[in-house]
Amino acid sequence: MIATDISIWIAAFFTIAATSYVFKDNIIFKFAEYTFIGVAAGHALVMGVENVKKYGWSHLKGGEIIYIIPFIVGVLLYFRYHPTYYWLYRYGIAFLVGQGIGLSMRGMVHTDFIKQIAATAGPLVAETALGTLNTIIIFILTITSLTHFIFTVKQVHIGTMSWLPKIGRYGMLLAFGAAFGNTVMTRFSQYQGRMLFLLRDWLGIVAP
Amino acid sequence: MYKREIPLLITFLSGMVAVLEYYFPTDATKNAFTVLKNWGIVIAAFALGFGAVNLFIVYGRRFRKAPNPVDRVFSIWLLVLLVITALVGVSLSSASDQYQWIYNSIYLPLGATMYASLCFYMTAGAYKVLRAKTLDSTLLLITAFLVILGNTPLSAAIWKGFFSWRMWIFDVIVSGAYRGIRIGVGIGSIVLGIRTLLGMETGYLGRR
Amino acid sequence: MGLEKVGALPRWLVMTIVVVLMAIPLIKPLGILPVISESTMDYYNAIDQLKPGDVVLFDIGFGSGGYPTLGPASIAILRHCFSKDLKVVIMATQQEGAVIYPLIMDKVKPEEVYGAKYGEDYVFLGYIAGVQTAMAAVLGDLHSAAPVDYTGKSIDTLPMMANIKNADDIDVVAYLTTAGEIAEGWVYQAYSRYKKTTCGGWLSMMTPSLKPYYDTGALTGMLDGIRGAAEYEKLIGEPGDAMKTTDILNLTQLWVLILVILGNIAFFAARGKEVS
Numbered sequence: 001m002i003a004t005d006i007s008i009w010i011a012a013f014f015t016i017a018a019t020s021y022v023f024k025d026n027i028i029f030k031f032a033e034y035t036f037i038g039v040a041a042g043h044a045l046v047m048g049v050e051n052v053k054k055y056g057w058s059h060l061k062g063g064e065i066i067y068i069i070p071f072i073v074g075v076l077l078y079f080r081y082h083p084t085y086y087w088l089y090r091y092g093i094a095f096l097v098g099q100g101i102g103l104s105m106r107g108m109v110h111t112d113f114i115k116q117i118a119a120t121a122g123p124l125v126a127e128t129a130l131g132t133l134n135t136i137i138i139f140i141l142t143i144t145s146l147t148h149f150i151f152t153v154k155q156v157h158i159g160t161m162s163w164l165p166k167i168g169r170y171g172m173l174l175a176f177g178a179a180f181g182n183t184v185m186t187r188f189s190q191y192q193g194r195m196l197f198l199l200r201d202w203l204g205i206v207a208p
Numbered sequence: 209m210y211k212r213e214i215p216l217l218i219t220f221l222s223g224m225v226a227v228l229e230y231y232f233p234t235d236a237t238k239n240a241f242t243v244l245k246n247w248g249i250v251i252a253a254f255a256l257g258f259g260a261v262n263l264f265i266v267y268g269r270r271f272r273k274a275p276n277p278v279d280r281v282f283s284i285w286l287l288v289l290l291v292i293t294a295l296v297g298v299s300l301s302s303a304s305d306q307y308q309w310i311y312n313s314i315y316l317p318l319g320a321t322m323y324a325s326l327c328f329y330m331t332a333g334a335y336k337v338l339r340a341k342t343l344d345s346t347l348l349l350i351t352a353f354l355v356i357l358g359n360t361p362l363s364a365a366i367w368k369g370f371f372s373w374r375m376w377i378f379d380v381i382v383s384g385a386y387r388g389i390r391i392g393v394g395i396g397s398i399v400l401g402i403r404t405l406l407g408m409e410t411g412y413l414g415r416r
Numbered sequence: 417m418g419l420e421k422v423g424a425l426p427r428w429l430v431m432t433i434v435v436v437l438m439a440i441p442l443i444k445p446l447g448i449l450p451v452i453s454e455s456t457m458d459y460y461n462a463i464d465q466l467k468p469g470d471v472v473l474f475d476i477g478f479g480s481g482g483y484p485t486l487g488p489a490s491i492a493i494l495r496h497c498f499s500k501d502l503k504v505v506i507m508a509t510q511q512e513g514a515v516i517y518p519l520i521m522d523k524v525k526p527e528e529v530y531g532a533k534y535g536e537d538y539v540f541l542g543y544i545a546g547v548q549t550a551m552a553a554v555l556g557d558l559h560s561a562a563p564v565d566y567t568g569k570s571i572d573t574l575p576m577m578a579n580i581k582n583a584d585d586i587d588v589v590a591y592l593t594t595a596g597e598i599a600e601g602w603v604y605q606a607y608s609r610y611k612k613t614t615c616g617g618w619l620s621m622m623t624p625s626l627k628p629y630y631d632t633g634a635l636t637g638m639l640d641g642i643r644g645a646a647e648y649e650k651l652i653g654e655p656g657d658a659m660k661t662t663d664i665l666n667l668t669q670l671w672v673l674i675l676v677i678l679g680n681i682a683f684f685a686a687r688g689k690e691v692s
Contacts, residue, residue: 007309011317018321022328022431030282036318038286041259042293043315046307047511048256049298051545054564056250062563070247074254078261080414090215090413092251097412098219098405099248102226103548105401107604112394115632116387134380141384142391149392168388170347175385175624177348178377181355182641183621184334184672185665186485188438189642190324192664193484194317195438196657206442226552230609242560245553249561252546256511302514303567311515319480319512328431335423335430335675339683349676356673359620359643361448362666371451382624383631390628 001204012202015194116142141175144168216407222248223405260290351377420689423682430675437667446663449650455630456647459615459637462588463493468501470587471580473554475602476520477593479512482619483519486592488658489617489645490520493590496652498530503576504538505586507562509550509598514543514566523656535574542566547597551605555583555612583610592617592639599626607634617644 003009017032052074059067073095079088120142126132148168150156157165200206222244229241264287271283297307340346357363358374403409463472474494478486497504508514517540526532541562544550553561558581564570571577579585589606591614593599599618606612617639618626630638639648642665645658 007313010313014314014317015321018318019325022325023428027278030278031285032318034282034286035289035314036322037263038289039293039310039315040319041263042290042297043302043311043515044256044511045260045290045294046297046302047514047543048253048545049294050302050514051253051256051543052250054542054568055246055253055544055562058563059246066243067247067250070250070254073247074251077251077254078257080258081261081265086414087211090211091218092254093412093414094215094218095222096248096251096255098222099226099244099549101219101401101404102223103552104600104604105223105398106227106230107608108394108397108401110608111603111629111632111634112390113398115634116391116394116628119632120387134376137380138384138387141381142388145385145388146392148388168385170343171381171385172389173344173347174351174377175382177351177353178355178382179621179624180338180348181352181359182623184327184330184352184356185359185643185669186619186621186641187324187327187330188665188668188672189620189661190320190481190484191327192438192661192668193487193657194321194324195435195664196442196484196660197317199439199442238556242553242557245549245556246561248549249544249546249553252549256545301568303518308515308518311512312519315512315515316480316483316519320484323481324484328434331430331434331672331675332427334672335425335679338676339680341683349680353673353676356669360666360669361450361646361662362446362670364451365448368451375453378623378627383627386624387628387631390625 003202003204008202012198015198019194140167141171145172148172212410212413215413216410220405220407223401260294263287263290351381418689419685420682422678423686425678433671434668437671438664441663441667442660445660446666448663448666450643450646450659450662452647452651453640453643455638455640456644456651457637458630459590459617459639459644460496460648460651462613462615462636463496463502463590464500466500466502466587469503471503471505471585472497473586473589473606474504474506475551475589475591475593475598476506476508476513476516477510477591477595477598479510479516479594482592482594483516484661485619485642485645485658486594486617487516487520488642488656488661489592489639489648491523491656492645492648492652492654492658493592493617494520494524494526495529495654496648498524498526498532498537499652501530501537503580505541505558505577505580506538507541507550507554508543509547509591509601510593510595511543517566536576539571539574539577540566541571547595548601548605551601552609555586555605555610557582583612586612588613588615590615590617594619594622596622596625600629603629603634615639617641 014032017028020026021029056067056071073092076088077092079085120139124132124135124139126135144164145168147156148165200208225241225244229237267283267286271280274280274283293310296310300306338349338352340349354373355377358370363370400409476490494504506517508517526538532538542565544562559571562571589602589612591602599616599622602614602616607614613636615637616635620641620643623640629635639645642658642661646662649656649658
């Protein structure tokens, strides 16, 4: 049965409006686009205010005066727009960038570097013949795709060893094809979710 | 010094505390890092307002100066929606029914459909671009075809081999090639992170 | 008629067929069940092997863009957690997670179906800004990082939080996300720093770049987009939107393959004509 809730009708209108661009650029899509940007920015602002209240103000109310520092630094961020004192925003951005890098790097060395190399450097012989073949292929593809990205030593790409990065390149192309296949499935599954909404929740021609 | 050197020092210190807490998890480093992490949440929350400020600057200017009256109307519509969303969220909280209504009717359908409608472009892309013109494109085509085929339950119902091939491509080809890529990305990120912490990369500080 | 003409189907026809093929399986389901992959089985087992009272930290790391795919996955995972009487601490590292939470819980119905109580069996901390900063803060000292829940109530007043202070009290970290930063962030903060059992789920297109973490054991389980979501629904025995959506994939993906074949036939026909 067709929906009677106004919010479902509005949602259906915006779903169709956003899809209409696929067939032709039009003013309905432009209206939907501007609506989305406005609400999205408003939502980000709401989340920012709530986070400041919950995770900053609650500490200050609890007597932790030192939490005035992130408040000051946070306000200083908006000096970015000042013609003379723009440099004040650097204090906040420096803190965020430094902390972000510290947090990423400490885990990255372990999981992106050591564990990946350790997994590649293990025994190539597995329990079955197919397992051994697979392990050898993985080993070859890992090494050759790495050599493809060596640009500081040009002899890697020209001359007798140039087949190494070439194998890596072909391996990566095969992998990118697989990634494309998965990307097709992702996009379709996302739109299929919207189709389900239109046909079930809005028009009621699909059973719940 | 306070315009450049002190922000660089802040970057170094905030990053190093994070790294030290990982490698030397003593009470002193843990307590210091706990305070800095909580500060980071508050400062990151303040940064969420940048989008709204930028939109006010850009679309405020467009409302005043755009020659096309449609652009002017849409610009003010965007800003009105931003303000309404922010007011409802801040005054009633994001957990309120009214805010949830705005999200369910406007943000969710638009956000979901904007990303999802790429499926139509993927279809057009697969039709016009995925051709066996060169060795490179043929390799891409082969794995893309096998993965798209293997992704559907129907293909596995016809012949389980389609699913097995799909899994083999991911377990061997994709694992091998992307492991090499991940090691390379890891090395690059670690080097960039060290350079940033040591003050050799200063792009994030903005203009001189 | 030259074969090269099959490569010139009008765009509106191609798109319209896509829409029709999406609608048909919804109205008349094909009902073909997905095959369970090892990575989804591992994700399922990581939660299934927990005992009643064990703690799962669940992150809603996606927004409206990922909701059609990861929404059903979240519902399936949370149903699994509640059916096993686990304690679930839910948080959001993505801005929209805070407003997606009620949509998910409306379908899970923890109180009605599982007898779970808010504050005793599950708690929602809300959106915490900072991505990896938020992750590290919650795992390091949860009460200091998130002193209140999403409604502003102090978590010290919530009974289940009395024994959940930091990563040591959490048994499994499970997340679903559309952002690479969040996916990698949990690996760095939960697995690398605290050696927690970590299970990640994301859009299928992210799987190639994140699979190395699963291959090396940094991630115990992996949920590969809509396929993973449908497989998880099958494993818990509660078919939902993911299985319906996967049913649609049967026809739409087949149409993409037909278009690829037609495009290549047209290409080779045109090339043959040029040569002759």
